[in-house]
Amino acid sequence: DIQMTQSPSSLSASVGDRVTITCRASQSISGFLNWYQQKPGKAPELLIYAASSLQSGVPSRFSGSESGTDFTLTISSLQPEDFATYYCQQSYSTLPLTFGGGTKVDIK
Amino acid sequence: QVQLQESGPGLVKPSETLSLTCTVSDVSIITSYWSWVRQPPGKGLEWIGYIYYSGSTNYNPSLKSRVTISMDTSKSQFSLKLSSVTAADTGMYYCARGPYSGSSSAFDIWGQGTMVTVSS
Numbered sequence: 001d002i003q004m005t006q007s008p009s010s011l012s013a014s015v016g017d018r019v020t021i022t023c024r025a026s027q028s029i030s031g032f033l034n035w036y037q038q039k040p041g042k043a044p045e046l047l048i049y050a051a052s053s054l055q056s057g058v059p060s061r062f063s064g065s066e067s068g069t070d071f072t073l074t075i076s077s078l079q080p081e082d083f084a085t086y087y088c089q090q091s092y093s094t095l096p097l098t099f100g101g102g103t104k105v106d107i108k
Numbered sequence: 109q110v111q112l113q114e115s116g117p118g119l120v121k122p123s124e125t126l127s128l129t130c131t132v133s134d135v136s137i138i139t140s141y142w143s144w145v146r147q148p149p150g151k152g153l154e155w156i157g158y159i160y161y162s163g164s165t166n167y168n169p170s171l172k173s174r175v176t177i178s179m180d181t182s183k184s185q186f187s188l189k190l191s192s193v194t195a196a197d198t199g200m201y202y203c204a205r206g207p208y209s210g211s212s213s214a215f216d217i218w219g220q221g222t223m224v225t226v227s228s
Binding site for chain 1: 143152153154155158166167168169170202206207212213214215216218219220221
């Protein structure tokens with residue numbers, strides 16, 4: 001299995017802050033990395049696919065980047081509606097498809 | 109707008125089979141891959157498996173011996189069966205479009221989820 005390790009597991013931030021979440025793959029996944037946002041009681045929603053492509057309808061304050069096996073989700077200016085849990089997911093190998101453990105972003 | 113809706117029993121007895129159905133609206137079910145993903149209470153996401161309209165399936169090896177995913181294209185539905193359930197199978201079950209859909213290799217549309225509790 002390809003292990004996806006997210007850090008931090010949680011963070012506290014204020015509205016307007018720049019927030020960075022990291023996901024490290026246990027092996028090369030050639031940019032096949034997706035980011036999701038999940039709010040309490042709701043299904044996950046796709047934010048970023050293929051490491052850096054913004055899903056249609058997602059605000060431009062969300063961005064993704066890649067450096068080798070390290071991937072970063074950045075929120076340039078945190079908004080009240082962005083307090084949620086974020087998950088990365090690799091789609092390079094289907095044996096199996098795997099998610100990171102999640103990063104919970106809450107209000108400082 | 110593409111919509112997915114899960115349905116099925118919310119309570120399943122230990123050792124029995126969990127059965128869920130996902131109904132797909134406003135898009136042809138034969139255009140994409142379709143998956144099941146689950147989430148134990150307070151925990152992260154786990155991919156269960158996917159199906160393509162051709163009947164091709166792929167399952168998470170950790171669940172493969174207990175999982176069957178099938179499709180009824182005439183009803184625009186796909187289904188999950190998970191046998192020999194235990195309390196560890198309790199959680200929210202989501203159906204989703206993906207992991208291959210259009211130009212992305214991601215789960216781009218999700219159902220609202222259905223909670224399944226395994227208890228006697």
